[in-house]
Amino acid sequence: MGPGPVGGDQADRPPGLPHRAGGGALEVIAVVVAVGSFAALFLLWRFYYFFRDPERRPPPGDDVLAPADGYVVYVHTVRAGEVPVAIKGRRSIPLEELTALPGIGGEGTLIGIFMTPASVHVNRAPIGGVVRRRVHRAANRNRSMARVLTNLLVGRRPYAEDCRYLVENERNTIVIEGDRLTVAVTQIADAWVSNIVCRVAEGDTIERGARYGMIRFGSQADLFIPAGVPIQVLCREGERVGAGESILARIGGNG
Structure with a gap:
């Protein structure tokens, strides 16, 4: 008897493509990291960079x-x-x-x-x-x-x-x-x-x-x-x- 049908997602995967275990989880993690980085940058601008107040030295004179x-x-x-x-x-x-x-x-x-x-x-x-x-x-x-x-x-x-x-x-x-x-x-x-x-x-x-x-x-x-x-x-x-x-x-x- 020949080999039986291949079960799971292997039956639907084209030949030659490797199976990526946990690929969906990695994509979710990447999205979370990207969103977290953007949020961190926004908060840095919102509460620190925006309120910066460097010293200034006015030029002499009355211009x-x-x-x-x-x-x-x-x-x-x-x-x-x-x-x-x-x-x-x-x-x-x-x-x-x-x-x-x-x-x-x-x-x-x-x-x-x-x-x-x-x-x-x-x-x-x-x-x-x-x-x-x-x-x-x-x-x-x-x-x-x-x-x-x-x-x-x-x-x-x-x-x-x-x-x-x-x-x-x-x-x-x-x-x-x-x-x-x-x-x-x-x-x-x-x-x-x-x-x-x-x-x-x-x-x-x-x-x-x-x-x-x-x-x-x-x-x-x-x-x-x-x-x-x-x-x-x-x-x-x-x-x-x-x-x-x-x-x-x-x-x-x-x-």
């Missing part, structure tokens, strides 16, 4: 410094209190709407800095002086800033075109009056932000380059320099800058 780490997404000339940003079918938005500062207007320069997930999210004073105003505006829902991040990654300009977070998201603005210049800094929250931290109050004195706040888990910081004092803007769109170190504008330049 205007970046209030945030990140990339410059626009440098706009403000005229008659209007910012030339196209949002929701409008060709410009009021500076008062962007900063949440009642009565602000006139002429000046607005610089927007987008903070990526890899940026240090501690905010620093662009000039030294006295905090004259502090205004916070809540939001019903913060919109995602994914569009501006995508535009930066692919090099699509203008980076912030039709980004509705510029007028709809939560924000906090402080006005710093220095010896030669007064500026306004606006912290704008992203969709994933747990809260905006601002550790200065009206009447406080702050040093140039000093820490004053933080936007947790994302966002943008805008710097408005009113006209009246000649300045020379030294940054450009797409440039990477560092809070408290990078010079955005020089007072007394040929602006």
Whole structure:
């Protein structure tokens, strides 16, 4: 009599293919290890890397410094209190709407800095002086800033075109009056932000380059320099800058 039928999975396996004992278990282990590694990296970013706060040494002088780490997404000339940003079918938005500062207007320069997930999210004073105003505006829902991040990654300009977070998201603005210049800094929250931290109050004195706040888990910081004092803007769109170190504008330049 010839050999009987082969039982088990050997009957269905093509000739020449070895039997892999425990192959399914190994695949499960590989998936678990991969997921665990991703989770560990996320937790490392979430609770350590994101909250890093390296020391910064402001350059000497009174040049205007970046209030945030990140990339410059626009440098706009403000005229008659209007910012030339196209949002929701409008060709410009009021500076008062962007900063949440009642009565602000006139002429000046607005610089927007987008903070990526890899940026240090501690905010620093662009000039030294006295905090004259502090205004916070809540939001019903913060919109995602994914569009501006995508535009930066692919090099699509203008980076912030039709980004509705510029007028709809939560924000906090402080006005710093220095010896030669007064500026306004606006912290704008992203969709994933747990809260905006601002550790200065009206009447406080702050040093140039000093820490004053933080936007947790994302966002943008805008710097408005009113006209009246000649300045020379030294940054450009797409440039990477560092809070408290990078010079955005020089007072007394040929602006």
